[in-house]
Amino acid sequence: MRRGWTLPILAALGFIFLYAPIVSLIVFSFNESRLVTVWAGFSTRWYVALFTDRQILGAAWVSLKIAFASATLATVLGTLAALVLARFGRFRGRLLLTGMATAPLVMPEVITGLSLLLLFISMELTFGWPAGRGLLTVIIAHTTFCLAFVAVIAGSRLRDMDESLEEAAQDLGAGPVRVFFDITLPVIAPALVAGWLLAFTLSLDDLVIASFVSGPGASTLPMVIFSKVRLGVSPDVNALATIIIVIVALSIATAGVILTRRARRGTRGG
């Protein structure tokens, strides 16, 4: 089929639009000057400034702790939700669970943040728990919205997988718990790793929900960056962005190599 030049050109322009801001972030993180437009020579001073900034380092540690805890909790709860929806047939409240497990995907963050904060305050007034707001409340909030992403990823893997494997194990006398841990879990494990990573990234990235439900002493990295960036461009934020982009690019390149190898093996085999 004859193909014109219109599509590749439009797609190339689209990719330039996607990558130009990222490239400029990286380039100006090595700029000697504080100004973003004037190139004053190569320098790594903003990286030094970044690694001596106690506020940023402290917030990064807080964010990593929150992201690790909420990604793990969200993976457990999201997998359970996906398993229940994909395998348990009909039960009372199925429609409700389907709705609650997908709605957080599109819910505007300001609504989630405000409603959870008001819930935490009402609970504290009524039961005395959670006492104040901090790490725990942010972890609960992040788990709730990340759970939906894990449930979608785990659910699609569960629907794709061959159910006869589970049936065979059942016929051989394995109980439902054993079937899950010996058969289902190993098969859907790659999807759960992807879900955990996505939840980890989403938690690390969230500004709005954390701003509502966090308390004194539990400022997350995005909260600190936001307060810096509001005052204008600051090159140490560029340095931080570059580090994040390099980590993500390396991980994605690794995933890419694995995927293309697997695809090649797949075509050879088929």
Place this chain on the structure above:
Amino acid sequence: MSARPDPGADAAGLGARAVRRGRTARLLAALGLSGRTLVIAVPMLWLLVFFLVPFFVLGRISLAEVMIARPPYSPLWDRAADGTLNIIASLDNYRFLLADALYRNAYLSSIGIAFTSTVFALLIGYPIAYYVARSPEPRRTILLLLVILPFWTSFLLRVYAWIGFLQREGLINSTLMMLGVIDTPLVLMQTTLAVQIGIVYTYLPFMILPLYANLVKLDDQLLEASADLGAGPVTTFLTVTLPLSVPGIIAGCMLVFIPAIGEYVIPALLGGPDTLMIGRVLWDEFFSSRDWPVAASVAIVMLFLVVAPIMWLQSWLDRRGLNQ
């Protein structure tokens, strides 16, 4: 919360599985709970408490009055001297929202900004998705990962990147002035345009991925058949590709449009004082004015704005499902 008893599990319970039942299972059975109910209950309870109940709390506080107290709103009920309960709830906050032009304009301009951004995200995202979907392997996987990469980096930092582009001394202005296209810098930052660019940029992967998932399934033979029947590339695109990709277009548009309505970070960083968006109004009402009841009612109205397109999408999907 209870599940219907599973006849299969009961029958099997008589056989091999009963042997394997441990002490915990017997204890649960004694309490009238099956393992199945327990597995359903864990995610269900979590989501009920931390997703559904908050909306009721939100609704209840939206009916309260602002008070100088901790917490800063009136209680739902009041015990009078003779012991009777008086429920205090008023729709005053909603009347206030309707009467005040600020809120009405903020809702309308949020919808407007979200709508134009969605259209531009579609116009930019469609060619990318189509090109990636038509590419041979392994180029397709590499391009797809390139689309996903920005999505995994920080959202906040991607918005921040545009400040360096759009500000008075930013890259766009300095490039245009160097090329002699303009004499005085353009005002790009703190405008509605900057907010729209920010939304299109950050939400673009959400548009591309569902479109790609749809277009990659497109059957080559349909395109060949259309070409054999004498249709040019443009006609083929308009009569074959485009109609078949409508589900992808709708999914992508929803994933951009709905969260964009409530966006806070982008208008806060790129928008000016006259860029009204409802997410920002809610934020200021809560953090600056400390008027929690009004903030809650702003959120409830926004919730209906968000739920309406989801319901429409669901009914559209159902109708499509019935027709096919």
